[in-house]
Amino acid sequence: xxxxxxxxxFPSISGAQCCEPNSGEDxxxxxxxxxxxxxxxxxxEQLKEHFxxxxxxxxxxxxxxxxxxMAQKKLSELIKxxxxxxxxxxxxxxxxxxxxxxNGSLVSFATKPHLELVVKEFS
Numbered sequence: 001x002x003x004x005x006x007x008x009x010f011p012s013i014s015g016a017q018c019c020e021p022n023s024g025e026d027x028x029x030x031x032x033x034x035x036x037x038x039x040x041x042x043x044x045e046q047l048k049e050h051f052x053x054x055x056x057x058x059x060x061x062x063x064x065x066x067x068x069x070m071a072q073k074k075l076s077e078l079i080k081x082x083x084x085x086x087x088x089x090x091x092x093x094x095x096x097x098x099x100x101x102x103n104g105s106l107v108s109f110a111t112k113p114h115l116e117l118v119v120k121e122f123s
Contacts, residue, residue, distance in 0.1 A: 005055040005103055007047055007118060010071050011040035012098040013062060036098065037061070039112075046115050051122075062093070075099060078106040 013036065037059075044059045060071040075096050076089040087095055099109035102121045107113070 005051075005122070007055055007057045008074070008101040009040050009044055009057065009059045009113070010075060010093070010097045010099040010101070011060065011062070012036040012112075013093050040098065043113060043115065043118075047118060050115065050119060068093075074101070075109075079109070082106065 040059055044057045047055070047057050060067045062068045062071065072089050072092050075092045076087075078101065079087055079092065079096055096109045098112055100107045100113040100118055102118060105121075107121055108117055
């Protein structure tokens with residue numbers, strides 16, 4: 001079975017509580033999170049176009065519970081490898097996103113990822 005490269009994009013979320021499940025607050029951050037998601041979706045499309053669909057690109061959608069949990073677990077492990085053990089799994093998305101992982105290696109976190117940065121990982 002042929003394996004292919006995997007790029008995972010973790011869009012940013014706003015720090016306010018309205019983006020958390022079961023929160024009754026609405027401070028406008030969910031709208032900001034949607035904008036971050038749309039920017040990440042644009043990056044996903046750019047990457048697919050650049051690599052002519054020869055790589056798998058996964059964009060995490062935090063509205064889907066499984067994606068949210070998987071993103072928390074994956075980023076938590078990768079951030080701990082970088083020496084940030086003090087960031088809990090519950091707050092990882094708030095402090096580490098946006099982030100990009102290429103083939104299991106954390107390429108960028110807490111900064112807006114750019115196409116050139118991700119492409120450089122394949123050079």
